Every structure is written in structure tokens, then in C-alpha cells.
Amino acid sequence: MAKYITKRVIYMFLSLFLIASFTFVLMKLLPGSPLASASKLSVEQREVVYEKYGLNDPIPVQYVRYMGNLAKGDFGVSFQYKNADVTTLIVKKLKYSAILGAQALIFGTLIGIILGMIAALKQNTVWDYGSTIIAILGISIPSFVFAVLLQYVFAVWLEVLPVGLWEGWKSSILPSIALAMGPIAIAARFIRTEMIEVLSSDYILLAKAKGANWFEIAFKHAFRNALIPLITVLGPVAAGLLTGSLVVEQIFAIPGIGQQFVKSISSNDFAVIMGTTMFFSVFLIVIILIVDILYGVIDPRIRLSGGSK
Amino acid sequence: MYNINVPMFSDNLEGVIDLKNHKFMWLISIMLVLSVFLAACGDKKDDAGTTEPVKDKEEDKGTTEEPAKEVAQVLNLIETAEIPSIDSSISEDAVSFIVLNNVMEGLYRLDQDSLPVPAMADGEPEISEDGLTYTFKIRDAEWSNGTPVTAHDFVYAWQRAVDPATGSPYGPYLMAGMVKNATEIGEGKAEIADLGITAKDDKTLVVQLERPVSYFLSLMSFGTFLPLNEEFVTAQGDKYASNAEAMIYNGPFSLSDWDGTGNWKYLKNDKYWDADTVKLDEIVVDVVLETATGVKLYEQGKKDRVVLSAEYAMQFAEDPDVVNELEMSVFYFKMNQMRDGKATPLANADIRKAIAKGYNKEELADAVLANGSIAANYLVPQEFTFDEDGKDFRDYSSEFSAYNVEEAQALWTKGLEALGTDKVTLEILGGDTENAKKQQEWFKSELERNLPGLTISLKEVPFAVRLELDDTSDYDIQSAGWGADFQDPISFMELFVTGSPQNKMNYSNPAYDKLIESTKTTYAKDPIKRFEVFAEAEKILLEDDAAIAPNYQRGRMALMNPAVKGLVTHPFGGDYSYKWTYME
Numbered sequence: 001m002a003k004y005i006t007k008r009v010i011y012m013f014l015s016l017f018l019i020a021s022f023t024f025v026l027m028k029l030l031p032g033s034p035l036a037s038a039s040k041l042s043v044e045q046r047e048v049v050y051e052k053y054g055l056n057d058p059i060p061v062q063y064v065r066y067m068g069n070l071a072k073g074d075f076g077v078s079f080q081y082k083n084a085d086v087t088t089l090i091v092k093k094l095k096y097s098a099i100l101g102a103q104a105l106i107f108g109t110l111i112g113i114i115l116g117m118i119a120a121l122k123q124n125t126v127w128d129y130g131s132t133i134i135a136i137l138g139i140s141i142p143s144f145v146f147a148v149l150l151q152y153v154f155a156v157w158l159e160v161l162p163v164g165l166w167e168g169w170k171s172s173i174l175p176s177i178a179l180a181m182g183p184i185a186i187a188a189r190f191i192r193t194e195m196i197e198v199l200s201s202d203y204i205l206l207a208k209a210k211g212a213n214w215f216e217i218a219f220k221h222a223f224r225n226a227l228i229p230l231i232t233v234l235g236p237v238a239a240g241l242l243t244g245s246l247v248v249e250q251i252f253a254i255p256g257i258g259q260q261f262v263k264s265i266s267s268n269d270f271a272v273i274m275g276t277t278m279f280f281s282v283f284l285i286v287i288i289l290i291v292d293i294l295y296g297v298i299d300p301r302i303r304l305s306g307g308s309k
Numbered sequence: 310m311y312n313i314n315v316p317m318f319s320d321n322l323e324g325v326i327d328l329k330n331h332k333f334m335w336l337i338s339i340m341l342v343l344s345v346f347l348a349a350c351g352d353k354k355d356d357a358g359t360t361e362p363v364k365d366k367e368e369d370k371g372t373t374e375e376p377a378k379e380v381a382q383v384l385n386l387i388e389t390a391e392i393p394s395i396d397s398s399i400s401e402d403a404v405s406f407i408v409l410n411n412v413m414e415g416l417y418r419l420d421q422d423s424l425p426v427p428a429m430a431d432g433e434p435e436i437s438e439d440g441l442t443y444t445f446k447i448r449d450a451e452w453s454n455g456t457p458v459t460a461h462d463f464v465y466a467w468q469r470a471v472d473p474a475t476g477s478p479y480g481p482y483l484m485a486g487m488v489k490n491a492t493e494i495g496e497g498k499a500e501i502a503d504l505g506i507t508a509k510d511d512k513t514l515v516v517q518l519e520r521p522v523s524y525f526l527s528l529m530s531f532g533t534f535l536p537l538n539e540e541f542v543t544a545q546g547d548k549y550a551s552n553a554e555a556m557i558y559n560g561p562f563s564l565s566d567w568d569g570t571g572n573w574k575y576l577k578n579d580k581y582w583d584a585d586t587v588k589l590d591e592i593v594v595d596v597v598l599e600t601a602t603g604v605k606l607y608e609q610g611k612k613d614r615v616v617l618s619a620e621y622a623m624q625f626a627e628d629p630d631v632v633n634e635l636e637m638s639v640f641y642f643k644m645n646q647m648r649d650g651k652a653t654p655l656a657n658a659d660i661r662k663a664i665a666k667g668y669n670k671e672e673l674a675d676a677v678l679a680n681g682s683i684a685a686n687y688l689v690p691q692e693f694t695f696d697e698d699g700k701d702f703r704d705y706s707s708e709f710s711a712y713n714v715e716e717a718q719a720l721w722t723k724g725l726e727a728l729g730t731d732k733v734t735l736e737i738l739g740g741d742t743e744n745a746k747k748q749q750e751w752f753k754s755e756l757e758r759n760l761p762g763l764t765i766s767l768k769e770v771p772f773a774v775r776l777e778l779d780d781t782s783d784y785d786i787q788s789a790g791w792g793a794d795f796q797d798p799i800s801f802m803e804l805f806v807t808g809s810p811q812n813k814m815n816y817s818n819p820a821y822d823k824l825i826e827s828t829k830t831t832y833a834k835d836p837i838k839r840f841e842v843f844a845e846a847e848k849i850l851l852e853d854d855a856a857i858a859p860n861y862q863r864g865r866m867a868l869m870n871p872a873v874k875g876l877v878t879h880p881f882g883g884d885y886s887y888k889w890t891y892m893e
Contacts, residue, residue, distance in 0.1 A: 030773075031773065031774045048476060049476040084551060089570055092571070151605070156605055156608070163606050163611070164606060165572075165597070165611075166572075250599055250602075251602055253596065253603075253606075255572065268773055
């Protein structure tokens with residue numbers, strides 16, 4: 001296990017290196033200048049500013065220096081927020097996005113699992129169709145439509161939750177639910193399909209024959225096996241939440257990272273673009289690693305360390 | 310066993326399902342009801358339903374008149390962008406200048422009528438005969454940390470702003486050619502200490518100019534010229550102004566709860582010299598990007614003001630809470646006469662004039678923009694600059710290239726003949742926002758309909774890309790705009806002189822250049838004559854040459870709580886002053 005994780009961590013750094021290099025190249029290809037009012041600066045002044053940020057050096061020199069700083073965990077300073085340290089900037093904003101993302105993922109998966117199980121256990125009944133409808137709605141309606149809908153119902157109409165802004169945990173409820181619709185739908189579909197398949201397999205019949213009670217059959221035998229494919233898709237689902245949160249945060253006026261990322265691209269804020277990309281990459285890679293480790297926990301048949309003797 | 314177990318199984322779960330199911334059924338029904346509601350009722354009914362209750366509450370407040378009821382002096386505002394930098398040497402955007410205008414104070418401040426009045430300056434300055442030397446007395450005032458505001462604070466701030474190493478976007482730009490030696494410092498031919506600003510003593514500030522500048526005092530309220538306490542700024546180093554604590558304030562409010570990003574608050578600054586005038590105790594500002602969300606917050610009474618985007622402006626046009634404000638920004642077409650070293654069809658004056666007259670600006674302002682903007686047949690905005698008697702500059706000048714299809718078509722035919730063709734394709738370069746795209750589509754259809762043989766291709770790009778294409782003159786027609794930096798027609802008129810960094814459309818008319826130059830030299834001290842010369846130059850630019858085609862002056866429509874009184878808007882610099890604002 002330890003060996004496996006070490007190997008994965010090495011791969012992780014390799015991926016990050018490639019992502020950073022690729023992002024660097026793309027950034028340099030972006031048209032425009034990072035200076036917001038470049039037209040107001042004289043040529044001499046522009047030179048001074050470029051010099052200050054090291055933008056005058058040849059691209060390879062910039063690349064080496066940038067990667068060096070990155071290795072030290074220094075993302076540099078923002079152009080958009082004059083002289084603001086990018087790491088601090090991202091960490092501050094990431095807090096809100098992380099809360100929303102985590103809540104949506106946990107809530108969404110749990111509800112999805114419940115819906116999926118209900119649908120599977122009560123196959124071809126009204127419960128099944130109901131949960132299927134919810135799943136289809138969840139997957140086909142984008143999260144920002146739900147966001148506006150929830151905002152209208154609970155904040156404007158019923159006035160039980162805030163319309164927007166960050167006023168503590170209460171403010172996170174609606175955006176989290178809006179974001180959770182995707183995970184709910186995906187989890188419900190996967191669990192339903194898998195459960196139905198597993199429930200009709202021989203070992204379930206065996207378990208029943210053995211006299212195992214319904215609880216054991218549903219949870220110990222069927223559910224655990226049905227979880228594997230769901231866990232596989234959790235990584236991409238988490239990634240989807242990151243992009244979804246961008247619009248949802250805007251609708252609920254949550255000061256998260258999403259908007260920041262978009263703005264940094266349109267204003268050529270190199271340091272913030274790179275910083276956010278790296279944070280997102282690390283996040284995704286770690287999630288994927290966790291998912292792979294979870295496989296082993298859920299299904300002992302999957303051996304992570306590999307290498308049979 | 311099997312048969313027994315299964316029902317048990319379902320029975321047990323059914324309880325759970327029932328419970329869950331109620332919620333889900335409820336949710337689904339709400340969704341269905343809502344989708345019908347939203348689709349069928351349209352927006353207007355919605356609004357009536359939601360705004361009225363709020364209004365009723367407000368009216369109640371007004372009429373019940375509880376005896377001596379104290380209204381909390383807290384103003385709740387929305388901004389649509391965060392603060393990029395409130396280091397006054399570096400600030401360059403609208404939000405930062407609004408904040409600076411309310412937490413800092415320069416030699417002058419714009420009053421309720423947007424006229425410059427002495428602020429840190431103790432009374433009017435002494436101005437030398439030749440108009441080149443200003444001697445200011447500095448008022449007894451303190452920074453929020455208790456240190457006195459002195460003449461040295463101004464010297465330090467100005468020197469810092471002009472220093473090329475600071476990278477100030479406005480410092481050298483505003484000071485060059487105005488403050489003595491600023492141009493030379495930029496070229497490295499003079500020391501920073503040679504800048505024409507000196508502190509005779511703690512209370513006396515002397516400013517030396519290169520030429521008489523009639524709008525100099527109004528410029529003194531601008532962010533770049535605000536004082537900075539050297540001791541504090543150098544002690545903070547790179548961290549200066551990176552959060553609310555890393556700054557000291559000498560204005561009506563101090564900043565609070567700001568960690569460099571996100572939302573912020575203003576608290577009344579008790580150390581402010583005129584603190585008695587300031588009535589608000591606190592201003593809460595939240596960044597809300599979606600107008601829809603802003604409107605909902607306003608309707609719930611959580612926010613006292615929300616600026617409306619075009620679609621909401623149309624919807625709320627009749628609302629009693631609506632306030633209309635005219636901005637000092639004018640939008641126009643830049644018509645490029647030379648692209649890739651070749652003359653474009655726009656090098657022909659008749660073609661340019663035909664285009665300038667070829668679309669209905671009223672329709673653009675009223676139907677396409679519909680946000681309080683007005684059609685502009687001019688470059689220098691309305692309600693922007695005034696002579697000593699308060700007469701608007703627009704009364705000195707007149708209207709140019711107004712919409713006229715017959716004239717446009719006659720000019721167009723003439724132009725095409727001169728070019729020896731009957732078909733012309735032109736590209737319009739513009740922004741990629743929803744609003745910009747809508748305008749560009751409209752321009753295309755309107756121009757193609759009115760000018761036969763014209764094909765318009767649209768190129769819609771992000772702002773940074775547009776600036777780059779502008780820089781290399783890589784466009785035919787560009788939809789561009791300019792906002793005033795200071796209160797003088799020259800803020801706009803200077804943009805199109807030969808070689809100006811804003812020209813970039815290969816327009817050059819020595820007669821125009823000469824007139825603009827004369828406003829800085831010959832007529833610098835004759836305000837009336839200056840205005841007349843600007844009017845003459847405007848006629849050359851817009852009518853004789855049709856170098857640019859003005860489109861509209863931007864307006865702003867907002868919903869504002871009627872209980873908010875004395876919120877002052879300014880035509881340039883920081884857009885709002887809260888110094889005189891109070892809640893009724």
C-alpha cells in the first residue's frame with residue numbers, strides 16, 4: 001500500500017509538472033497585455049513595469065524561473081489585484097467554493113444513493129419512475145437553472161433562506177443543493193443499475209438461501225458491490241462541481257474562486273491563472289488518488305499494491 | 310423465507326420512502342408549478358407581486374411617524390466588481406476610485422454639485438500672475454492613526470506616482486506636460502526630486518506647472534493626487550493598501566473588514582476634519598455580479614441601491630424607485646483609414662460621413678441599450694464641463710453627423726463612385742459581452758439596410774484583445790468608448806490628435822492638432838475662448854472630417870431606496886460620495 005501511494009504521488013508531481021508547463025505555454029499565447037491600462041503608459045514606463053515582473057526576459061528564462069518558484073510553492077503576485085500574493089488570494093476564496101463543493105458532493109451522493117436504492121429495490125413501481133424522473137431532471141437541467149429556481153422559491157417567495165451573499169452556513173444551503181443536483185442524478189442512476197444487476201446475481205440468491213436477512217443482503221452484499229462504479233465517477237463529478245460552482249457562486253453572490261478564475265483569464269493575470277489551475281489540478285489528482293484507495297477499502301479483491309509473486 | 314423477507318424489506322423501506330417521497334413530490338410539484346408560472350406570467354406580473362409588499366412597508370414607515378424614531382445610519386450597497394488596488398498611486402479602475410474618494414481626501418474635493426471645493430487645502434490657493442505657481446495652505450487634519458496630514462504627504466505621493474518604477478498608470482499620464490519636470494522624469498532626464506512640487510514647511514505646499522491649466526483644481530480631487538504618509542507607506546512596504554489595516558485614512562470614512570479581496574465596509578472616520586458633516590456610521594458593500602441577484606436583494610430591503618442592466622432597466626423603467634444618472638462616457642466608432650499599410654475604404658471622407666449618418670442613434674439608445682443612455686451627436690459629453698456662469702460646453706458647440714438616411718445615401722453613392730466600386734465590405738470590431746454583441750448586430754443590420762452595397766462583418770473579442778488590435782490598427786471600424794479622467798473637454802478632444810495613443814486609426818489633421826495645442830498655450834488662460842476653440846475642433850473632427858462617428862453617451866439606471874438621501878454622484882474620478890449621505 002505504502003509503495004503504491006508513493007508511486008502515485010510521484011506520478012502526481014509528474015502530472016502537475018506537465019499541467020504547469022502546458023498552462024504556461026497557453027498563457028503565453030494569450031493575446032493582450034496583463035496591464036489594464038497599457039495604453040495610458042508610455043513606452044518607457046511599460047518597459048519598467050515589464051522589467052519589474054520579469055516579462056521582458058526570453059520565454060524560456062521566464063519558464064525556468066516560473067517553474068522554480070512554483071516548486072517552492074510561490075505563485076507570484078497578481079496583476080489584477082495589485083501586488084496581492086496569489087496563494088493567499090486563492091486560499092481565501094477557495095474556502096467558500098470548497099464548502100459548497102464538499103456539501104454538494106456529500107449531500108448529492110447520499111441522496112443519489114438513497115434514490116438509486118429505492119429505485120432498484122422497488123423496480124418498475126412508481127418509486128422507480130419517480131426517482132428516474134428526478135435523475136433525468138438532475139442530469140439534463142444545468143445547476144444554474146436550479147440555482148435560480150431555488151433562489152426564487154426559498155429566498156424570494158418563502159423567504160426562509162438568504163437570496164445571496166455569504167452570511168454563514170445558511171447561505172451555503174441553496175447553492176449546495178443546486179450544485180448537488182448533478183451528483184444526485186449520477187449517483188442515483190449508477191446505484192440503480194448496479195443494484196439491479198447485483199440483486200439478480202447468484203451470490204445474492206445464495207445469501208438469501210443462507211438465511212441472511214434483508215438488511216444484510218441490501219447493504220452488506222448488494223450495496224457494497226454496487227458502489228464500485230459510483231466511486232469511479234465521483235472524480236469527474238467533483239470536477240464538474242468546480243465548473244458548476246462558477247455560475248452558481250455568481251448567482252448567489254458567494255465570494256468564491258470561480259469568478260476569480262474567469263476574470264483572471266480575460267485580464268491576462270498570469271499568476272492567478274496558473275495558481276488556480278494548479279490548485280484545481282492538485283484537487284482533482286488527490287480526489288482520483290482517494291478514489292483508487294477507496295476501491296481497495298470497499299472491495300478487498302482489488303489489490304492496489306499489485307505485483308503478485 | 311424469500312417470500313417473507315421481501316415484503317418485510319419493502320415494508321421497512323416504505324416508511325422511509327413515504328417520508329422522502331413527500332418532499333420529493335413537493336419539490337417536483339413546485340418545479341412544475343414554477344415552470345408554468347415563469348413561462349406564462351412573464352416578468353411584469355412577477356415584479357408587481359414582489360415589489361409591492363416592500364413598498365407598502367416603506368410607506369408605512371413614512372406615515373406612522375413614531376416619535377423621534379432613530380433610523381440606523383447604515384447604508385447597504387452593491388458593487389459589481391472587487392477592489393483591485395486602493396494604493397492611490399496605482400489605482401486605475403472605477404471601484405478603486407470610488408473607495409479612495411470616500412476614505413481619502415485630496416487638496417480639493419468635489420462637492421454636492423460636483424464642483425471642486427478646498428478640502429485638505431485650507432481655502433483657495435494663491436496663484437501666481439502667470440498661472441504657473443500654486444501655493445496651498447494645508448488644513449489642520451489628522452490621518453486615522455493620529456499623525457498630522459502635512460504638505461510633505463503630498464510631495465511624497467506625487468513623487469511616488471511620477472516615479473517610473475512605481476508603474477502608476479495615471480501619475481505620469483496626468484502629470485506629463487502639466488507639472489514641472491514630469492515629462493523629463495519620465496524620460497530619465499530629471500531626478501524625481503525635481504518634480505514641481507515642494508513643501509515649504511509642514512503647512513505650505515507649492516506646485517509649479519509647465520503651462521497654465523484651467524482645470525487644475527478639479528484635478529486635485531483625483532485619486533492619483535491624494536496624499537500618502539511616507540513613514541506609514543514605507544513601513545508597510547509591498548503590503549501597503551493590501552488590506553484595510555495596511556492603510557491610514559484622512560477621508561470621511563475608513564475601510565474595514567477588507568482582507569484584500571471580496572466585500573468591504575466603510576466606518577465613519579472620527580479623525581476626519583469635517584466629521585460633523587458625515588452622518589452615516591457604516592456602509593456595507595457586497596460584491597454581487599448578477600443584476601438578478603442584486604434586484605432580489607434590493608426588493609427584500611437588504612440592499613439600498615442596485616444598478617440595473619439593460620434587461621432590468623426596461624422592466625423597471627416605470628418603477629418609482631428608479632433613478633437615472635448620466636455618465637461622462639461617450640461611445641463612438643473609430644474609423645481606421647489605413648490597415649496593413651493600405652488605405653481602407655474609410656480613407657474616403659464621403660464613405661465615413663455616410664456611415665456616421667447612416668444609423669438611427671435614437672433607436673440605438675432607446676430600444677437597444679434602453680438603460681438611460683442617450684443618443685450622442687457629439688464627443689464631449691453633456692452635463693460635464695461648464696463655463697464660469699455654469700453654461701454647459703454643449704451650448705458652445707452644436708450637434709454633428711445626426712442620423713439622416715437621404716444624406717447618408719447620397720454621400721455613400723458619391724463615395725462608392727470615387728472608389729470605383731459598388732460593393733464594400735467593412736469589419737466592425739467590438740466587445741464580446743452580451744450587451745456589446747446586441748449593439749453590433751444592430752449596427753450591422755441598420756447599416757446594411759441603409760447603405761446599399763455595404764456588407765458588415767462582425768469581430769467580437771474580449772477587451773484585452775480589442776486593445777491589442779487597436780494598438781496595431783488592425784480593424785476597419787471599432788466600437789470604442791472613453792470616460793472622462795478630469796473635468797475638461799480636452800480629456801476627450803486630445804484623444805484624436807496626430808500620434809495620440811488613442812488615435813490608432815491613422816487620422817491626422819494639422820488644423821485640428823493646431824486648435825487643440827492652442828487651448829494649452831495661447832488660450833490657456835481664457836476659458837471662454839478655449840471653449841470656442843474646442844467647439845471649432847469638435848466640428849472639424851465630427852463634421853468636416855467625420856474621423857469618428859459618435860454613438861451614445863452612457864446612462865445608468867438604478868433602483869434606490871427613497872430613504873437614502875444625499876447620495877452624490879460625480880461625473881469623473883470617484884463616481885460616488887457618501888460624505889453627505891444619510892438615511893431618513
